[in-house]
Amino acid sequence: MxxxxxxxxxxxxxxxxxxxxxxxxxxxxxxxxxxxxxxxxxxxxxxxxxxxxxxxxxxxxxxxxxxxxxxxxxxxxxxxxxxxxxxxxxxxxxxxxxxxxxxxxxxxxxxxxxxxxxxxxxxxxxxxxxxxxxxxxxxxxxxxxxxxxxxxxxxxxxxxxxxxxxxxxxxxxxxxxxxxxxxxxxxxxxxxxxxxxxxxxxxxxxxxxxxxxxxxxxxxxxxxxxxxxxxxxxxxxxxxxxxxxxxAPPPRMIVFGAVDFAAALTRVGRFLGYRVTVCDARPVFATGERFPDADEVVVAWPHRYLETTTTDARTVLCVLTHDAKFDVPLLERALRLPVAYVGAMGSRRTHRDRLRRLREAGLGEAELARLRSPIGLDLGARTPEETALSIAAEIVAARRGGSGVPLTGAHTPIHHERGPASPAHARR
Known part of the structure; x- marks a missing residue:
């Protein structure tokens, strides 16, 4: 009801x-x-x-x-x-x-x-x-x-x-x-x-x-x-x-990095029922006009914002900054939080370099294993909208326990049991 x-x-x-x-x-x-x-x-x-x-x-x-x-x-x-x-x-x-x-x-x-x-x-x-x-x-x-x-x-x-x-x-x-x-x-x-x-x-x-x-x-x-x-x-x-x-209140999606991909992802996040926050340290990019679908736009260093904001087991964190000076201190904290999903954008080469820096910062292999990078499922995405769909699909699969493989010819369940990270009250 x-x-x-x-x-x-x-x-x-x-x-x-x-x-x-x-x-x-x-x-x-x-x-x-x-x-x-x-x-x-x-x-x-x-x-x-x-x-x-x-x-x-x-x-x-x-x-x-x-x-x-x-x-x-x-x-x-x-x-x-x-x-x-x-x-x-x-x-x-x-x-x-x-x-x-x-x-x-x-x-x-x-x-x-x-x-x-x-x-x-x-x-x-x-x-x-x-x-x-x-x-x-x-x-x-x-x-x-x-x-x-x-x-x-x-x-x-x-x-x-x-x-x-x-x-x-x-x-x-x-x-x-x-x-x-x-x-x-x-x-x-x-x-x-x-x-x-x-x-x-x-x-x-x-x-x-x-x-x-x-x-x-x-x-x-x-x-x-x-x-x-x-x-x-x-x-x-x-x-x-x-x-x-x-x-309960809708779960949070925090998108770090005020880029074109973030604009598309905020639209998808809102559609999925998340309360969406966009955070970037650059005020010229982090504006409400650029992200009209976000519930809030925050100008702050990403890792400092993450230290002060509220997260829970339903929260998803999407790191799209693609810059080591932002990514590493942010992920160092994000991967130690009990959140539902942590994903970071970047090439495989960027990912390997990012892992090296995070190990040097003291993160263990169990913590690093939680990182979804390169972010998203392999859909062959090119545009920001397709990339946002790829990221959202991975979030849903992680939340519901899906495999991410095509259902055609597969023997995996179509309807998975609802997981704890499911939005309890999607926005209408």
Missing amino acids: LEIAAELHQWCREGRDFAVATVVAVTGSAPRHPGAALAVDATGTAVGSVSGGCVEGAVYELCVRSLETGTPVTERFGYGDADALAVGLTCGGTIEVLVTPVIAATGRAAVAAAVAAATRRETVALVRVTGAGGPGADGAGGADGIEPDGDVPDGHVPDGDVPDGHVPDGRVPDGHVPEQPTAPFTGALLVRPEGTPEGTLGGGAALDLAAASEARALLDAGRTGTVRLGAEGSRCDRPLTLLVEST
Whole structure:
């Protein structure tokens, strides 16, 4: 839900009633991750996506029906090859979708506050009950009951599904499981890193307190996923599955060197959802007019700026200065920071000379191994725009665990599990 926060915030401000379908669990290869959402208002207007197109029509109808009845439902969509026209995921995976009506007359304060906070890029988590039991309720799954990003262990098919196309227990062969009512906990809980949670799940104070504690653990990691708890807040009583959606300020991309390649890279970085900073010691080049897509342009020596600015495990650093007097002191510090990516532009000859200088500065081989240089993937890039695409492709591959090789003829996964460096709330 929070990935379409800007649109839903506007709907809440306008007083619209709507229903929102949210992916709560993913098995196998699927196009969207937990937290992906499609919302439909009372006029039939839709925003968002849960599958990239495979089951959007069916989910749209579920939203319309949920809005009419005021009742939340869950439904699972998988792959069915018995009928080429059936509703299902053509990629072969399975997604479970929670559909929740958000109606002004019955109270929606926690949801409205969550989407407003996400629109302001604040760090918050929204907790909802997806149903009794749910993914992993049989005891399989991650440590302490946390399912990573809603996935189930490899080879496990939840709730009796089997991978050979057989549809047990009366389920229809069109790739989806008939809708089921959710648990009677229809509220929502807004959790911030600190302070008292807002709203309620509807199961009492003990459940809200336990859910808030679990939500803060996922919020600290910037993750969206499911958690199993008992209806009374412990892990020992009747199990519930909670969806915890986390959102945080966008990750940073810091581009060092106010060159033409940097201008193209800031545009790509912004498109990918990063907060982009351009830094250069030369004021004649480091100007807002030259970099209109940057969130900020800083005139400072790169290594000094890096020493004073805030970075985290999602930050990517792109060194395009191509000048040893800037590169070496900057990389000496950058390669010792716990950031997601450090890349530096230059020829292979420049790279060898740079490594020699960095070794002389005291960096070890493990630190040097983190440096991506020459920066980018081999796309045959020539123009600044093509070079920026090459760099961005390497950043995505590093963040997602991709190989960077063509998918044609390869046997690598198409959809990798979402990594910790993923932007949690891309700019719209």
